Amino acid sequence: MTDRGPAVPEAQATYVFAVCRDVDPAAVRDLPGVDDAEPVRALPLGTLTAVVQSVPAADFTDEAWQSRLSDQRELERYARAHHEVVSAAAAAAPTVPLPLATLYLNDERARLALAEQADRFHTALRRTARHAEWGVKVYAPTEAQAASDPVAPLPTEAQAAPDAVAPSPTAVSARTRPAPGAGLAYLERKRGMQQRRERRHDDALRTAEVVDAEVSRLATAFRRLRPHGAQHSGDRDVQVLNATYLIADHRAPELVQLTRTLRERTGARIELSGPWVPYSFVGEV
Incomplete structure (x- = not known):
């Protein structure tokens, strides 16, 4: 739905946060939005209202936006600002939130494009009104x-013969060999786990x-x-x-x-x- 054109120095574009039914413009008027140089405002769409803000077009060219997507902190800042406006609108009236960075060249282009989607907006508003x-x-x-029952290591022959007292060469070698039948018991415990x-x-x-x-x-x-x-x-x-x-x-x-x-x-x-x-x-x- 975004309609980005070539950036013109100092040109303003229309950023759309949401489309609402019967929203009071005062509910969103004092929010900073994504660019605090211009106020968030209501844009009439016949029986609906869009919540919009004028922003510098040069900040939202494809190149500028792709650069912003690679900056996690900056992207989170825009996402929070966008969500704050959408939440304020939704608290005041049934609201359809639009995706982050939904942008049009001007108010008239936004009005025409959104009006074409009026039936879909009305359907979504009927479905979600008085819901969260x-x-x-x-x-x-x-x-x-x-x-809670970790498998013990394989017992050696030396461990299986507690009466062995002197570390003879045979006993030292036995420490490295599993006791007879220990391998099968070990596998059974593993299988049980x-x-x-x-x-x-x-x-x-x-x-x-x-x-x-x-x-x-x-x-x-x-x-x-x-x-x-x-x-x-x-x-x-x-x-x-x-x-x-x-x-x-x-x-x-x-x-x-x-x-x-x-x-x-x-x-x-x-x-x-x-x-x-x-x-x-x-x-x-």
Whole structure:
């Protein structure tokens, strides 16, 4: 949806944060937005309103934006500013958030392009009005946390014969040899540990399905996302459910209580986050 043209010195472009229904312009007027040189403002779109800001066009050329994407700190600053405006609008009226750096050459180009999407905006607004997005994550313990019975090393013949007292050459050699039958016992213990790990993981997956099924019954819509591995999230536990739910505002207390009940009933680590602007449920706009 972005409409970037060639940068003109000192030219202004129109940055669009969101499209709303019946938003009070005062709800977003005092926000700094992504560039505090110009105020965030409302742009009428017939029965809808866009929340926009005039920004220097030269700061949002493809080259400038690609450079900004490589600067993690700068990118996070823009993302926070964008989210702050979207959140303020959503707190005041039903809102469809637009992607970061949705840009048009001027107000008129923005108005024309957004008006073409009016039916899709109305559909998304009807679906998400008086709803919020909530995240639910379920974790299984890592192997290191779950393993309470580490496998002992193979016993040697010397360890298996406690009456040996003098370190003779034969005894020294025996310390390096497994006792008869020790290898089979060692493999059996290893196999048992593997089976217990698999059972724990299967139990965690079943818990995740139970949690998802019960939370889904409260939701208007839901999405299962790919779980993040511990190595990616930095978390010590393994994520077995990563889902997001569209919950009507009046059912939020039920969700909080249900999550608490599921923690107590399953003993699993269950994280609830939100409420958020329903980014995941507005569709492609």
